[in-house]
Amino acid sequence: MRNVLTLFRKDLLLELRQQYAVYGVLLYIVSTVFVLFLSVGQTEPDTWNALFWVMQLFVCINAVAKSFLQDSRGRMLYYYTVTSPTAYILSKILYNLVLMSLLNFLTLILYIAFMGDPSFRLDIFIAISFLGSIGLSLVFTMLAAIASKAMQQASLMAILGFPVIIPQLLLLIRLSKLAFAETFQAGVPLQVVGLLLALDASVVVLALILFPFLWKD
Amino acid sequence: MPGLPHSVMRKSWWKIACVILLVYAVVGGLLLPVPALRQLEETIRNLYYHVCMWFAMMILFTVSMVYSVRYLRTLDYRFDLYSRAFAVTGLVMGLLGYSTGAIWASYTWADPNNPAYASFGTIAREPKLIGAAIAILIYFAYFVLRSSITDMDKRAKVGAVYNIFAYAMLFPSIWIVPRLLPSLHPGQEGNPALNFNDIDARMRMVFYPAVIGWTLLGVWISTLNIRIGLITEKKWLHE
Numbered sequence: 440m441r442n443v444l445t446l447f448r449k450d451l452l453l454e455l456r457q458q459y460a461v462y463g464v465l466l467y468i469v470s471t472v473f474v475l476f477l478s479v480g481q482t483e484p485d486t487w488n489a490l491f492w493v494m495q496l497f498v499c500i501n502a503v504a505k506s507f508l509q510d511s512r513g514r515m516l517y518y519y520t521v522t523s524p525t526a527y528i529l530s531k532i533l534y535n536l537v538l539m540s541l542l543n544f545l546t547l548i549l550y551i552a553f554m555g556d557p558s559f560r561l562d563i564f565i566a567i568s569f570l571g572s573i574g575l576s577l578v579f580t581m582l583a584a585i586a587s588k589a590m591q592q593a594s595l596m597a598i599l600g601f602p603v604i605i606p607q608l609l610l611l612i613r614l615s616k617l618a619f620a621e622t623f624q625a626g627v628p629l630q631v632v633g634l635l636l637a638l639d640a641s642v643v644v645l646a647l648i649l650f651p652f653l654w655k656d
Numbered sequence: 657m658p659g660l661p662h663s664v665m666r667k668s669w670w671k672i673a674c675v676i677l678l679v680y681a682v683v684g685g686l687l688l689p690v691p692a693l694r695q696l697e698e699t700i701r702n703l704y705y706h707v708c709m710w711f712a713m714m715i716l717f718t719v720s721m722v723y724s725v726r727y728l729r730t731l732d733y734r735f736d737l738y739s740r741a742f743a744v745t746g747l748v749m750g751l752l753g754y755s756t757g758a759i760w761a762s763y764t765w766a767d768p769n770n771p772a773y774a775s776f777g778t779i780a781r782e783p784k785l786i787g788a789a790i791a792i793l794i795y796f797a798y799f800v801l802r803s804s805i806t807d808m809d810k811r812a813k814v815g816a817v818y819n820i821f822a823y824a825m826l827f828p829s830i831w832i833v834p835r836l837l838p839s840l841h842p843g844q845e846g847n848p849a850l851n852f853n854d855i856d857a858r859m860r861m862v863f864y865p866a867v868i869g870w871t872l873l874g875v876w877i878s879t880l881n882i883r884i885g886l887i888t889e890k891k892w893l894h895e
Contacts, residue, residue: 581821588814589804598800602793603822605786606829638828645824649817652728 442522446530453509454538460509464502468546471497476553484557484619491550492571492612495543496604499575502542503535504596506580507587524654528646532580539576543568557619564618571611574635577642578604584646584653610635671876677869681708684862702760704862708870709753713791716746716874721823724816733892736812739819740802741881745874747795754788787830794822808892 454461471494479490510518518527547568579600586596614631617623685704720742727735801818805811886893 578825585801585814585818585821588810589801595801595804598797599818599822602790602797603825605790606825609786634828638825641824641828645821649728649821652813652817 440526442526443529443533446522446527447533450506450530450534451537460505464498464542465545467501468494468498468542468549472546472549472553479554482554482557484559485616487554487557488615488619489612490554491546491568492608492615494550495546495568495571495575496608498542498546499539499572499579500596500600502538503576503579503583504586504593506531506535507583519655524651525647527654528580528584528650531584532577532643532646535576535580536573539572540569543572559618560620561618564615567611567615567618570632570635571607571615574607574611574639574642575604577639577646578607581642581646581649584650588653607635607638670872674869674872674876677865678873681862681866681869685866688862702756704866706753706756706760707863708866709749709756710788711867712871712874713746713749713753715871716742716749716878717791717795717823719875719878720746721819724819727812727816728820731809731813733808733812733889734886736816737885737889738878738882739816741878741885743795743798743819744881745878747792747799748877749870749874750788750792750795754785754792757785757788791826791830794826798822 475490475494479486482490547565579596582596582600582603586599589595610631614628614635617628681704685701720739723735723739723742726732727739798815798818802811802815805814
């Protein structure tokens with residue numbers, strides 16, 4: 440557990456010192472929102488919702504993709520001697536979770552500022568978007584770990600990731616209609632939330648089981 | 657030798673059983689009486705082919721995943737060969753299942769005043785079809801991933817990890833998500849055709865043998881691929 444926190448602190452410090460990565464993603468968010476603002480204009484709530492989630496997806500891919508790239512070969516050799524694969528992957532999961540939650544918040548603010556407020560329950564939408572960003576960051580952390588072993592990581596991550604994430608994304612888009620005052624059958628929203636949390640938990644468990652095999656070449 | 661013993665792969669009894677079952681399924685499927693249902697009418701016979709493809713695909717993908725697990729446990733290169741061969745056959749079955757389903761849907765769901773391709777947009781939105789499309793995409797991605805890695809051991813390892821991860825993500829979503837979204841596809845409450853009540857006794861007489869037959873055919877094709885693989889990769893297998 441100490442190892443996890445130390446590795447997490449190291450990632451955070453690196454991010455704060457070499458800020459280009461965070462600024463890169465921020466600029467990515469701003470330009471995407473701006474492009475959407477210019478090209479879409481006035482939107483229906485359904486379109487608003489769908490565009491938001493597609494954007495979250497791409498922001499997540501961009502933010503998470505590099506998490507395994509910055510560790511050079513030499514540094515990995517050092518990690519082999521001082522820490523365990525489970526601690527390493529847990530620290531990455533934790534870091535990406537925090538990063539993605541922050542980015543999610545920023546995206547939401549910018550998106551509402553530019554694309555207008557479609558008159559919805561803001562509190563519910565924020566809660567759902569956080570739930571979504573947790574799920575996205577977990578799945579893509581694992582996929583980034585897999586893709587980092589192959590060539591052409593960026594495009595590979597999209598290929599590997601999209602089919603895996605589609606069901607979750609569909610559930611999220613459906614669930615977030617709750618914020619637009621769409622009526623659901625009683626109990627269905629809770630079921631969906633439970634399902635999403637169960638999927639998240641299973642991703643963490645799988646990462647803990649499978650990552651040790653990816654860890655050493 | 658670990659895994660599928662050669663003796664089983666080369667045994668002929670299950671291949672004979674496969675041929676007999678398939679001949680029975682094809683002939684019986686076309687000739688034996690079926691319940692007359694409005695709208696479905698004679699297209700109901702497609703159940704013997706479409707649903708069986710789907711079953712065979714799921715079974716083959718499961719086998720492929722099990723061999724991926726065994727590969728990671730033993731790092732025996734043979735298991736990687738097995739896992740890939742079963743995934744290939746499963747993918748073929750999936751594509752066949754998708755196309756037989758598309759033909760079926762174009763006779764039963766499609767708007768008769770519209771040509772079938774015009775209603776593709778609505779049909780492709782079906783949750784069960786989304787599930788099928790995702791399964792096919794995942795296994796295509798699996799092969800792209802494998803081909804992007806040149807080192808053999810690394811390819812086997814990374815491929816096995818993705819295979820297990822994708823399988824674990826795919827199957828809950830195939831089974832759960834369609835039940836949460838509205839759908840035209842039969843089997844809203846469970847797995848279509850598995851339930852004893854929603855399949856006619858006359859059809860069960862053909863359906864179950866057909867499932868076994870098509871699955872055996874898939875296994876047969878996979879074992880042929882495996883045997884070719886075992887010969888071409890002989891120098892890596894440290895025999």
